[in-house]
Amino acid sequence: MSREISPFVRANKPWLIRKALSSYFRASNAFSNMDRERSDGRPVRFESLKNLSEILFEIKEDMYLIFRRLVDPKKRIFEDASKHTPSQFETEFINNVGLLFHKTMIVRELEYVMEHYTEDDEELITAENDFNIHWLRMKVLFNNGIEIIKRMLEQYKDNLVVISYLLENDRYVEEVLKENLQDLLSRLYGEDNYQHAYIDVGNYCIKSGWNDKAKKILSDALSLDPENDCARQLMKTVNNDNYSATKARVAKEHK
Incomplete structure (x- = not known):
């Protein structure tokens, strides 16, 4: 029998999911930039891979703050902890991040070897071949991860902390997801209802x-x-609040 979810986990899940998505987008973008550099014939530097591995490690650890670890994948047995049991898509995301982290660790060490220890031509060729194999796998994993996130967002359409991130960073999100934000929201809320996301998030921001x-x-x-x-009504509220706050601040300054 699973334990009751702790207040810490319950309160922080929306924010840690938001942070995980934001960090994954950053990792995906960083990898795309490195892949572009490789295509142009420029080497991938150890420090860049180190930074990528650190981002992925942080996502992995954050996920285990709120989700129970899978101790037996075949039987889907989870640890006994006061955390959420991950859904199928959440499990796929956690696995994707974990695999990417370990693949990044491999290519980062191979890059270090190639930069510092490969005087022998045969050893260099072996390291380069291994690097290429794992790099190609990372490309597949990042592409898969983006698709997992798109499906996972269907679970979070009522999570205003997460949806607000998408709306606040619309152009960046579109670039990473390779999908128009309105198309994404239409899939989540329905073609006739996607504007409700803006209203709900706008209202949430005002209340916050x-x-x-x-x-x-x-x-x-x-x-x-x-x-x-x-x-329009909510915008009036924002403008009135800003006016009142400014008026109060000016009055205080001139006391």
Whole structure:
């Protein structure tokens, strides 16, 4: 019988999922840049791979703060801990990150060997071949990881902490996911309802006191639909709050 989920895990899961997605996008982007450099004939540096492995390691460890570890994959037996049991897609994501971390560790050490120890031609050729094999596997894993995240987001469409990240970083998210944000939101919420994401996140930001973020989200909503009454009303709230805050600050400064 599994334990009750701890208050820490329950409270921090939305933020750690957001952090994991943000970090994975950063890792994917870093790998794409390195792969582009390799295609141009430039070497991948050990330090770049070290940084990538550190990002992946942090994601891996963060996931185990909120999810129970799988101790027997064949029988799907998890550790007895006061954490969430990961769903199928969450398990696939955790496995993807773990595999990428270990592959990165391999290629980083191979790169170090090639940079410092391969005076022998045969040893260099062997290291290069091994590097290429693992590098190609990493490309596949990152591509798979992006697809896993797209499916995993279906579970998080009501997680405003996660959805706010997508809306706040729309262009970057589109670049990494290789999908238009409106298309993604339409899949998550339905073609006629995707603008609700902007309204819900805008309202969430206002209630949290993040008026600048709310203004950006609501501006995007109005650019998509200038007649969106909910977005217009919320934008008025933001502007009134900003005016009141400015007025109060000026009054305080002139006391």
